[in-house]
Amino acid sequence: xxxxxxxxxxxxxxxxxxxxxxxxxxxxxxxxxxxxxxxxxxxxxxxxxxxxxxxxxxxxxxxxxxxxxxxxxxxxxxxxxxxxxxxxxxxxxxxxxxxxxxxxxxxxx
Amino acid sequence: xxxxxxxxxxxxxxxxxxxxxxxxxxxxxxxxxxxxxxxxxxxxxxxxxxxxxxxxxxxxxxxxxxxxxxxxxxxxxxxxxxxxxxxxxxxxxxxxxxxxxxxxxxxxxxxxxxx
Numbered sequence: 249x250x251x252x253x254x255x256x257x258x259x260x261x262x263x264x265x266x267x268x269x270x271x272x273x274x275x276x277x278x279x280x281x282x283x284x285x286x287x288x289x290x291x292x293x294x295x296x297x298x299x300x301x302x303x304x305x306x307x308x309x310x311x312x313x314x315x316x317x318x319x320x321x322x323x324x325x326x327x328x329x330x331x332x333x334x335x336x337x338x339x340x341x342x343x344x345x346x347x348x349x350x351x352x353x354x355x356x357x
Numbered sequence: 358x359x360x361x362x363x364x365x366x367x368x369x370x371x372x373x374x375x376x377x378x379x380x381x382x383x384x385x386x387x388x389x390x391x392x393x394x395x396x397x398x399x400x401x402x403x404x405x406x407x408x409x410x411x412x413x414x415x416x417x418x419x420x421x422x423x424x425x426x427x428x429x430x431x432x433x434x435x436x437x438x439x440x441x442x443x444x445x446x447x448x449x450x451x452x453x454x455x456x457x458x459x460x461x462x463x464x465x466x467x468x469x470x471x472x
Contacts, residue, residue, distance in 0.1 A: 290463035
């Protein structure tokens with residue numbers, strides 16, 4: 249079967265760094281996406297990885313290892329507004345997204 | 358500013374009622390999707406469409422139908438609403454570039470409660 253795993257909830261401190269992991273087992277792979285979703289709002293696109301390595305975009309970075317079926321989202325200099333759920337999704341063999349259940353990130357002052 | 362607009366943010370319906378959820382996008386995207394989102398389950402694909410008049414079943418199409426008469430509009434229909442269809446419904450669109458097809462633009466969501 250196809251599966252995407254990420255932690256249900258994480259807590260971090262304002263100003264710190266947090267890494268949210270995502271592991272996947274899919275029948276095909278055409279890229280991995282991270283989305284941010286604030287409570288009561290729609291998801292918004294954060295990052296896209298299709299090749300191994302690190303993609304950096306400001307305070308956010310995303311890493312991919314295709315051989316390990318593994319990705320992480322790294323958030324630096326955490327701000328209170330980063331409190332949200334972070335969704336990992338894989339573009340599978342039929343170019344349909346397979347979604348993880350999301351990681352709820354709680355930022356404490 | 359690009360936009361996906363869903364017709365209703367909150368709806369309350371009774372069991373057995375017919376429900377229409379409308380979605381319009383202004384980005385000239387070919388691809389449009391309907392998802393539902395429930396706590397702990399992540400996003401589940403109901404139906405999608407790659408072109409006008411075209412529709413494909415997603416992972417959980419039972420109890421739903423869709424209509425795509427115009428490129429910019431994709432409607433989700435619940436023929437006879439049931440309490441297990443109480444959920445957040447999210448419409449999304451994306452460009453036809455297959456490599457970036459996972460970069461979805463979402464509407465604000467429609468929270469449906471069926472009593």
